Amino acid sequence: MTRRPDVAVIGGGVIGLAVAWRCARLGLDVHVYHEEIPGTASAVAPGMLAPVSEADFPDPALLEFAHEARRGWPAFAAELTAASGIDLGYATDGLLLVAHGVEDRARLAAMYGFRDGFDVPCTPLDADGLRAREPLLSAGSSGGGFATEDHHVDAQRVRLALRAAGQALGVRYVDRRVRSLDEVSAGSVLVTAGAWSPSLCDFPVTPVRGQVVLLRDPSGGPGLRHGIRGVVRGEPVYLAGRDGHETIVAATLDHTGFDVRPSAQATDALLRKAVALVPALAGHEVAATRVGLRPDTPDHLPVMGRVPGRPGAYVCTGHYRHGVLLAPVAADLMTGLLVTGDDGIPAAFTPRRFRPAKETASR
Template sequence: MSRRPDVAVIGGGVIGLAVAWRCAQRGLDVHVFHDEIPGTASAVAPGMLAPVSEADFPDPALLTFAHEARRAWPAFAAELAAASGMDLGYATDGLLLVAHGVEDRERVAAMYGFREGYDVPPKSLDADELRAREPLLSAACEGGGFATEDHHVDAQRVRAALRAAGEALGVRYVEQRVRSLDEVSAESVLVATGAWSPDLHDWPVTPVRGQVVLLRDPAEGPGLRHGIRAVVRGEPVYLAGRHGHGTIVAATLDHAGFDARSSARDTDALLRKAVALVPALAGHEVVETRVGLRPDTPDHLPLMGPVPGRPGTWVCTGHYRHGYLLAPVAADLMTASMLDGGDGIPAAFAPQRFRTTKESASR
């Protein structure tokens, strides 16, 4: 019979792995229960660390939290790289915000218009200034901006590094799909199972499907100088260089349940937008398509904190598109809450803010 750990983390995504690492640094015996289910968001994420250009979290609590997390990333990345011996592909050279056409200018401006007062505001750029920073951009691009505070990282390397850093401290990884909280026994239990969290408790977390396409330049020509967050004919798209001659193109948004199959329609849509922005991508090969199921909540805020009515159990899920961005601060706050009784988690993220179906039925 296996020993009872001090901490059991259910879920092997970036949040769960980061908490496991932090707990192991405190000298605790930590077990991570995970099963690589198709559609796991952390395995697919493009790696945007973008509190400025991501316009889908206007809530003040989340916006403040996002900027705290971005400021934590340099030290977090340096510590993780040293602990794992791995290059995380962490890039701090900013993100270009691009309006492809005249009709896209307003949408691009909305990406950062309500963020005045948070860190360094984006610098507005006209079309010529954009192309000076990124020569591969199409001549059709109408302008945009440059967000110095938005960075990006190779998400898959980060996940591998977190696992390696945890292993070095004795974290045990158990390949097991946990279907009930009663299956796991530990002093402290953390649920970090993303879109599958409702399997373990009656939380209102739903999957939002996103597709990513990986391209490779067979001619091995010059790659992108910066990550690009753009709007093309009213629709968003994200591009970033990968591994020298590769490019990642992301990401669609689709409420399709737990369908993790790639879609030829979505691939074509992403490629059309990518080529409109960077015509040279027309000659690149599609290496792989990936689908991730992002965990969303009704108010688009995370669920973080102790689980009411279940002593010794915590939840950290519902980070939607921002799991990698929020991971450093989320891991520190969850570790402090679990081990020290810390109460630094924003009240807006409290799990009990939603009345669950079971609670409603009992009233």
């Protein structure tokens, strides 16, 4: 008979695996339940660690949370690499913000202007300054900036490393999809099932489809020096080099439910924007096209904490496009809550904000 674990984590994305690893380091018996199904966000995520250049932090609490996570990533990456022996592809050489045309400058400025006052301002660059840092950029690039503290990582390697680090500490991985909390018996149960979390606990988390294209240079030529967050004809695109001769192009935003079929139209749109910024990509092969479902909420804030009315149940989901970035701080906070009851989670993220109005009024 299988022993009842101290902690059961439902969901094998980056955050769920990070919590499992943290709990196991404290000596807890941990089981992780996860079935790898199409659309798992962490399996597709391009790995942006970009609180400066990302444009969709609508709440000050989330913006501060993102910067705290960014500050924690170097130590987290070093610790995880040492524990797993896996190179995370963690790049700390900054990220370029690039306006393709003159008309894109205002849109680009809006992406980072409201972050003034944080400790990582974006350094403005003219067209010559951009190409000095990234020679592969189009001659048409009109200006932008350099975000020193925006990094990127190979999110898929991070998942592998977290699993390996947990396994070394005795974490048990169960390849099974859990459809009800009643199926799992543990001292504490944590739901980190991303877009599928509402099937386990009733919070308004919805899937936002994102498509990623992986390009490969058949000639083996030099890759990008930096990650690029660009704006082309008013639309954003993200580029990052990987493994020397590969380039990730991301990512679309579509509200199409749980449809995980790649779209030829979305692929074409991504490639057009990528080639506009980096013309050399026109000769690269499409090595893979992937779709991930990001878990979003009505206010675009995470849902983190105790599940109301369900003793011993916790939730950590709704991180939208920022799950990989937020993983270190989210894992530490959830581990503290699970193990010691210490609740340092920002009040803005409480699950109670989504309780039915009638139930809230009766309290």
